[in-house]
Amino acid sequence: MNYKLLTLRGAATSIRGQLIHRDLHLGATILADPPPDALKIDLEGCTLRPGRVNAHDHLELNHYPRSKFRDRYPNAHLWGEDMSARLDHEPFRSLRAYPLEDRCFIGGLKNLLSGVTTVAHHNPPHRCLYQSDFPVRVLKRYGWAHSLHFTPESELIRSYQATPPDQPWFIHLAEGIDAVAASEYSRLKVLGCIGPNTVLIHGVGLTAHDIADAAPRIRGLVICPTTNAYLLGQFPPLAGWIAAGGKYALGSDSRLTADGTLLDEEAALNQLFPQADAPLPPSSESHILGDPRLAHLEPGAYADVIVSEGADLRLVIRAGVPQFGDPDLMAKFPKIQTVAARLFGKPKSIQIDLARRIHRCALNEPGLEVDALPSRSFGWFRR
Numbered sequence: 001m002n003y004k005l006l007t008l009r010g011a012a013t014s015i016r017g018q019l020i021h022r023d024l025h026l027g028a029t030i031l032a033d034p035p036p037d038a039l040k041i042d043l044e045g046c047t048l049r050p051g052r053v054n055a056h057d058h059l060e061l062n063h064y065p066r067s068k069f070r071d072r073y074p075n076a077h078l079w080g081e082d083m084s085a086r087l088d089h090e091p092f093r094s095l096r097a098y099p100l101e102d103r104c105f106i107g108g109l110k111n112l113l114s115g116v117t118t119v120a121h122h123n124p125p126h127r128c129l130y131q132s133d134f135p136v137r138v139l140k141r142y143g144w145a146h147s148l149h150f151t152p153e154s155e156l157i158r159s160y161q162a163t164p165p166d167q168p169w170f171i172h173l174a175e176g177i178d179a180v181a182a183s184e185y186s187r188l189k190v191l192g193c194i195g196p197n198t199v200l201i202h203g204v205g206l207t208a209h210d211i212a213d214a215a216p217r218i219r220g221l222v223i224c225p226t227t228n229a230y231l232l233g234q235f236p237p238l239a240g241w242i243a244a245g246g247k248y249a250l251g252s253d254s255r256l257t258a259d260g261t262l263l264d265e266e267a268a269l270n271q272l273f274p275q276a277d278a279p280l281p282p283s284s285e286s287h288i289l290g291d292p293r294l295a296h297l298e299p300g301a302y303a304d305v306i307v308s309e310g311a312d313l314r315l316v317i318r319a320g321v322p323q324f325g326d327p328d329l330m331a332k333f334p335k336i337q338t339v340a341a342r343l344f345g346k347p348k349s350i351q352i353d354l355a356r357r358i359h360r361c362a363l364n365e366p367g368l369e370v371d372a373l374p375s376r377s378f379g380w381f382r383r
């Protein structure tokens with residue numbers, strides 16, 4: 001019996017938003033046929049969905065408190081200037097001193113605990129993000145620039161031109177409600193950085209003219225509603241974007257400006273577009289991030305699966321391996337060694353390698369307590 005070959009049986013399964021009933025066969029990817037000698041797990045009563053995809057985060061910035069220095073900003077560049085001026089003040093000075101690996105790890109853990117299994121990281125592709133003990137899958141093939149305000153034009157053009165056309169190129173754009181934000185799309189176009197792989201982050205200040213031009217032409221728009229509400233008091237023109245044929249995805253941004261996790265962004269989006277009015281068309285993470293193995297459960301997809309019951313997230317499986325979940329569900333996987341934990345007081349079980357990494361981290365994830373590892377599970381005793 002191989003714990004990496006699983007058949008999840010008897011659960012309602014959501015494939016591309018549609019609820020169906022079928023067994024799900026898991027290796028590191030979703031398999032078309034039951035794997036030989038697979039462990040069969042009964043999850044009757046639960047719903048299986050693809051792991052969530054977070055299309056925008058800054059993984060090394062999630063141990064900071066949510067911060068702003070005025071009630072509302074006309075654009076996020078002014079917030080960025082305010083922030084930069086305080087980096088040597090407390091608490092930022094001390095928080096910046098933690099090792100990069102630990103700061104990134106907290107970002108990964110925040111995502112995993114909210115059922116996110118893949119993240120598009122906006123910043124340099126730090127090596128630690130791609131190590132086997134990193135909690136989530138991080139998009140590997142991408143280009144990026146910070147913004148028109150904080151990236152010199154020459155560097156921005158160089159970055160765009162260096163990104164192969166099949167890979168997404170991300171930039172914060174029109175994150176504001178003033179004339180500066182409204183001018184940014186045309187400025188980026190003049191620089192030659194609008195094309196089929198351009199992905200705009202935020203886009204709150206896009207004009208109707210920008211939307212008509214961009215929606216059919218670029219890869220997509222990533223929205224982060226709680227960050228926009230916090231800094232700007234306004235949301236991006238998503239309905240117009242979709243009506244013009246634009247693709248979109250949801251991002252959490254970091255805790256420096258966001259309300260919480262991707263779950264809070266989903267809640268904010270649902271409030272903006274109540275199902276009863278005009279149902280929102282599905283988001284396009286796999287298209288925007290350029291990886292067809294994401295965000296579905298058909299054969300060939302990553303075996304990244306979240307299991308829920310009603311609104312409760314009960315279990316998160318990444319690449320066919322259960323990572324954390326409710327103790328009764330984690331106990332269904334006899335080959336997975338776990339450590340007891342509590343998330344905001346609720347009992348959870350955490351896969352032992354992840355628990356070990358959590359204990360090594362100098363930073364704490366809010367709300368998470370993990371028991372000590374059993375002494376014989378230390379690396380040098382492991383077989």
Ligand SMILES: [Zn+2]
Nearest residue numbers: 058122172253
């Ligand atoms: Zn951002």
